[in-house]
Amino acid sequence: MTPAALAELVRTTAADVLSARGVDTSVLPEKVTVERPRNPEHGDYATNLAMQVAKPAGLNPRELAGWLAESLAQRDEITSAEVAGPGFLNLRLAADAQAAIVRDVLTSQAAFGAGELYSGLRVNLEFVSANPTGPIHLGGSRWAAVGDALGRVLTAQGAEVTREYYFNDAGAQIDRFVRSLVATARGEEIPEDGYGGEYIAEIASEVVNSRSDDVLALPAEERDEVFRRVGVGLMFDEIKRSLHEFGTDFDVFFHEDSLHNSGAVAECVQWLKDSGNLYHAEGAWWLRSSEFGDDKDRVVIKSDGAPAYIAGDIAYLRDKSDRGFQLCLYMLGADHHGYVSRLKAAAAAMGQDPDSVEVLIGQLVNLVRHGEPVRMSKRAGTVVTLEDLVEAVGVDAARYSLIRSSVDSAVDIDLDLISKHTNENPVFYVQYAHARLSSLQRNALSLGIDRGDVEAADLALLTHDREGDLIRTLGEFPRVVRSAAELREPHRVARYLEDLASAYHRFYDSCRVLQPGDDQPGPLTIARLQLCEAARQVLANGLSLLGVSAPEQM
Numbered sequence: 152m153t154p155a156a157l158a159e160l161v162r163t164t165a166a167d168v169l170s171a172r173g174v175d176t177s178v179l180p181e182k183v184t185v186e187r188p189r190n191p192e193h194g195d196y197a198t199n200l201a202m203q204v205a206k207p208a209g210l211n212p213r214e215l216a217g218w219l220a221e222s223l224a225q226r227d228e229i230t231s232a233e234v235a236g237p238g239f240l241n242l243r244l245a246a247d248a249q250a251a252i253v254r255d256v257l258t259s260q261a262a263f264g265a266g267e268l269y270s271g272l273r274v275n276l277e278f279v280s281a282n283p284t285g286p287i288h289l290g291g292s293r294w295a296a297v298g299d300a301l302g303r304v305l306t307a308q309g310a311e312v313t314r315e316y317y318f319n320d321a322g323a324q325i326d327r328f329v330r331s332l333v334a335t336a337r338g339e340e341i342p343e344d345g346y347g348g349e350y351i352a353e354i355a356s357e358v359v360n361s362r363s364d365d366v367l368a369l370p371a372e373e374r375d376e377v378f379r380r381v382g383v384g385l386m387f388d389e390i391k392r393s394l395h396e397f398g399t400d401f402d403v404f405f406h407e408d409s410l411h412n413s414g415a416v417a418e419c420v421q422w423l424k425d426s427g428n429l430y431h432a433e434g435a436w437w438l439r440s441s442e443f444g445d446d447k448d449r450v451v452i453k454s455d456g457a458p459a460y461i462a463g464d465i466a467y468l469r470d471k472s473d474r475g476f477q478l479c480l481y482m483l484g485a486d487h488h489g490y491v492s493r494l495k496a497a498a499a500a501m502g503q504d505p506d507s508v509e510v511l512i513g514q515l516v517n518l519v520r521h522g523e524p525v526r527m528s529k530r531a532g533t534v535v536t537l538e539d540l541v542e543a544v545g546v547d548a549a550r551y552s553l554i555r556s557s558v559d560s561a562v563d564i565d566l567d568l569i570s571k572h573t574n575e576n577p578v579f580y581v582q583y584a585h586a587r588l589s590s591l592q593r594n595a596l597s598l599g600i601d602r603g604d605v606e607a608a609d610l611a612l613l614t615h616d617r618e619g620d621l622i623r624t625l626g627e628f629p630r631v632v633r634s635a636a637e638l639r640e641p642h643r644v645a646r647y648l649e650d651l652a653s654a655y656h657r658f659y660d661s662c663r664v665l666q667p668g669d670d671q672p673g674p675l676t677i678a679r680l681q682l683c684e685a686a687r688q689v690l691a692n693g694l695s696l697l698g699v700s701a702p703e704q705m
Contacts, residue, residue, distance in 0.1 A: 152228055152244055152248045152249065152251055152252065152626075153252055153255065153629060154185050154196065154626055154627060154630055155629060155630060157185050157196055157228075157242070157244070158182065158184065158185045158198075159183070160223075160226070160228065161183050161198055161200060161219070161223070161240075161242075162179060162183040162200075164219060164222050164223055164226075165179055165183070165200055165204070165219055166179060167222065168215075168218045168219055168222055169204075169208065174208050174209075174210070175208075178208045179200075179204055180203065180204070183198060183200050184198060184200075185197070185198045185242075187623060187627075188241065191616070191620065193235065193241045194231070194233070194241035194242050195242060195243050195619065195623060196241075196242045196244070196623075197235075197239055197240065197241050197242065198239070198240050198242070199238070199239055199240075200240065201213070201215040201216035201234075201238040201239075201240060202216075202237060202238040202239070205238065212238030213234060213237065213238045215238065216234040216238040216239070216240050217234050219232070219240055220232035220234050220240055223240075223242065227245060227248070228245055228248035229242055229243065229244065229245065229248075230244065230245050231243040246610075246611045246612075246613065246614050247610065247611040249613075249619060249623070250610030250611055250613050250622065250678075251610075252622050252623075252625050252626040252685075253605065253610050253613075253622060253625070253682055253685045254605050254606070254610065256625055256685040256688050256689060257681065257684060257685055257688065258605070260688060261688075261691075261692060261695075263628065263629070263688065263689060263692055264307065264628045264629050264631075264632045264689070264692050264693070264696075265307045265309075265629075265632070266307070266308050266309065266629060266632065266633050266636075267308065267309045268308040268309060268633055268636055268637060269308045269309045269310035269636065270308075270309030270310075271309065271311070272309070272310045272311065272477055272478060273311045273313075273475055273476050273477050273478070274305055274310045274311065274312045274313065274476065274478045274479075274480060275313050275315055275471050275474075275476040275478070275479045275480065276298060276301065276302050276313065276314050276315065276480045276482075277315045277316070277317055277479070277480065277481050277482065278297075278298030278299075278301075278314070278316075278480075278482035279291050279294050279298060279316055279394065279399070279482075280316055280317040280319065281390065282319045282325075282328075283318060283319065283320060283325075283328075283383050283386045283387040283390060284324050284325065284327070284328040284346055284386065285346055285348065285350060285386070286350060286389065286390070286536040286537065286538060287393055287537040288537070289516045289517075289518065289535045289536070289537075289540065290484050290485070290513065290515065290516060291484075291537065292397075292516070292537040292540055292549070292553060293513055293516045293553045293558070293562075294482050294484075295394055295397055295399045295537065295553075296397070296399070296549070296550040296554050296698070297482070297513065297553065297554055297558055297641060297642075298314070298399070298482050299314070299398065299399040299698050300550075300554050300641035300696060300697050300698055301480075301636075301641050302314050303695070303696045303697075303698065304632060304636045304641050304644065304696055307632055307636065307696060308632070308633060308636040310478075310636075313402045313476070314400070314401045314402045314403070315401060315402065315403040315404075315405055316403070316404045316405065317405050317407060317467065318387065318404050318405060318406045318407060319407050320383055320387075320407055320408050321407045321408040321411060321463070322407070322460065325379065325383060327342065327344055327345050327346065328345075328346055328382065328383070328386075329375050329378045329379045329382065330342050330345055330375075331345035331346045331347070331351050332351060332354060332355045332358060332378045332382045333355075333374065333375060335351050335352050335355040336355040336358065336359055336366075336367060350386075350389075354385050354386060355378075355382070357381075358377065358378055358381045358385070361381055362377070366378070387404075391404075393537050393538055394537075396541070397537060397541060397546055397549070397550070398546060398550065398698045399698070405467070407463055407467075410463050410466040410467060410470070411458070411463070415466040415469070415470060416458055416463060416466045418466070419462070419465050419466045419469055419501070420436070420451060420452060420458070420462060422501070423438065423451070423500060423501070424436070426502075428500040429451060433454065435450045435451075435452060435454045436450070436451050436452035437449065437450055437451065438450075438451050438461070438465075438496070438497065438500060439500065440492075440496035440497065440500065441496075443495070443496035443497075443499035443500050443505070444492050444495055444496050444499070444505065445492045445493055445495075445496035446489075446492060449493060449496075451465070461493065461497065464494060464497060465497045465500075465501060468494065468497055468498055468501060468503065468508070469501055469503075472501075472503055472507075476507075477507060478507055478509065479507060479508050479509070480509050480510075480511065481494065481508070481509070481510045481511065482510075482511045482513065482558075483510060483511070483512055483513070484512070484513060485512060485513060485514050485515055490510055491510040491512070494508050494510055495508050495510075509639070511558060511639055512558070512559075513558040514558060514559060514560055514562070515561045515562075516561070516562055516564060517561070517562070517563045518535055518540070518563075518564050518566055519563045519564065519565050519566065520565075520566045520567055521567065525566065540564075543566055543570070544566060544569050544570050547578055547582070547699045547700055548569045548570070548576070548578050548579075550697065550698055550699055551569075551577065551578035551581075551645060551697060551699050552564050552569050552577075554641055554642055554644075554645050554697050555577060555642050555645035555646065556642055557640060557642050558642075572705075577645070577649055578699065580649060580652050581645075581648045581649060581651075581690065581693075581694065582694070582699075582701065582702055582705060583652075583705055584651070584652035584655050584656065584686075584690055585687060585690040585691060585694065585701045585702065586703060586705040587655075587659075588655070588683050588684070588686055588687035588690070589687060589702075589704070590703075590704070591664060591680075591683055592680070592683070592684060594665060595664075595665060595680055598665065598672075600665070600672050600677075600680070602677050602681055602684065603677065605681050608674070608677050608678050608681045609674045609677075609678055610682075612675045612678045613679070615658075615661065615662050616661075617654075617657055617658040617660075617661040617662055618658060618662060618679070618682060620654050620657065620658070621654045621655060621657075621658045621682065622682065624650060624651050624654040625651070625685055625686060625689050627647065628647065628651075628689050628692070628693065631643055631644060631647040632644065632696065641696070641697065644693050644696050644697060645693075645697060648690060648693045648694065648697075651686065651689060651690060651693070652690065655683075655686050655690075658682075664676065664679045664680060664683060
């Protein structure tokens with residue numbers, strides 16, 4: 152019995168108890184909370200439902216908890232139900248009810264943990280979207296890991312997720328990139344506002360070598376267009392390659408300049424003028440964004456007639472809506488806080504539901520070695536890149552360490568720690584648990600022990616405290632995945648996996664699985680092998696949601 156199943160049992164029991172006493176059951180919440188108490192001596196699970204509904208029901212919370220306890224204790228799935236404190240209810244599950252979690256895991260296998268929270272919801276998840284003017288830096292690397300994991304978690308809850316990269320190939324940053332390439336190719340100093348680093352010299356050389364003629368001898372406008380087209384293409388190919396090697400791939404690469412070239416920006420501007428949500432002042436056209444929750448109005452068309460950056464944002468939002476997306480998630484860096492209200496206001500001004508737009512802001516990432524900040528990029532001067540991090544610690548350690556902390560907080564990644572093959576290293580700790588469990592199953596087969604069909608195993612024999620703790624931890628996984636999707640926090644999966652690995656190691660230290668010598672395996676051995684396989688499966692499922700490998704040997 153999973154926590155979700157137990158919560159439903161408590162709710163239906165409470166409805167029966169209230170109905171029998173003539174109390175309106177509408178006082179019951181749609182979802183009942185059951186949690187594992189901090190002190191396992193208090194029971195397997197606890198609920199505060201009696202305290203939650205007693206006042207609106209006009210009842211004493213302890214008396215209501217007593218009625219619930221009496222009714223629940225009569226169920227075969229419950230061995231005891233006790234009232235504690237002002238009205239808490241502590242529950243202990245029967246061994247076979249608890250062990251049903253193991254059967255559920257092994258029956259569902261890779262699907263265990265999945266749900267239907269967002270079944271059929273079409274989600275556009277835009278993340279990374281780094282300017283194609285240089286390698287992906289450490290902040291972009293965090294979004295590459297977290298964004299991909301969030302996409303996996305949302306998909307596990309039934310959403311139809313499109314991973315999208317907004318290719319900023321219009322605007323001043325591209326002009327500076329082109330000027331930097333041209334200056335480097337001509338052997339001149341890079342402009343003060345340009346881009347430096349080894350990669351600029353490499354791309355400039357590739358642009359020159361890609362031509363049969365002397366590109367530098369072309370008229371300036373034609374020359375710059377070649378460097379723009381070829382140089383940006385080469386840089387973007389490099390970005391896509393780095394992301395792919397990092398395990399992050401996109402379904403759509405959307406080009407910003409397509410919004411301008413297709414007339415989409417002009418159409419949106421005209422629509423906003425016609426609707427009255429755009430007004431003319433000080434020679435510019437302004438969006439009445441303050442009327443839609445923004446802190447101020449925003450310039451959409453500047454006084455020189457050029458579109459401001461938000462003009463593209465508005466057209467992009469409309470394009471996403473036209474493509475049928477019901478939820479648009481943006482994952483932006485720490486310097487984009489103003490975009491939260493700005494994008495929601497833009498959506499509202501265009502007649503869309505502002506709640507269909509969500510903006511997640513990620514804080515900074517710092518690399519630390521020997522307690523000191525690290526500057527290690529040869530390609531991009533002082534910028535630490537995605538490739539630097541992967542080269543230093545590998546894809547798995549890089550992804551896991553970027554995902555396991557909430558994006559709301561800045562994070563220091565200790566390169567010494569995540570390079571260690573010890574239990575101090577969180578990703579090693581989790582992966583090692585999976586490898587140890589895989590090895591256990593191989594060892595069993597080498598001894599001629601086949602755990603067989605889980606339906607034939609006597610899982611009610613799993614009565615040891617450590618067995619119960621491990622089983623209840625397995626049962627938490629669906630709720631963790633749901634919460635990670637609902638709160639947009641894939642780090643919850645990583646922290647759960649560390650708890651699961653810890654529960655397994657404690658179990659293994661207390662409960663012998665394979666018997667020594669020539670001892671014949673009994674029903675308990677088979678039951679414990681089934682439990683171990685369930686733990687291995689859930690670890691594999693969780694690591695898959697993070698895009699991290701589940702090695703069978705280490």
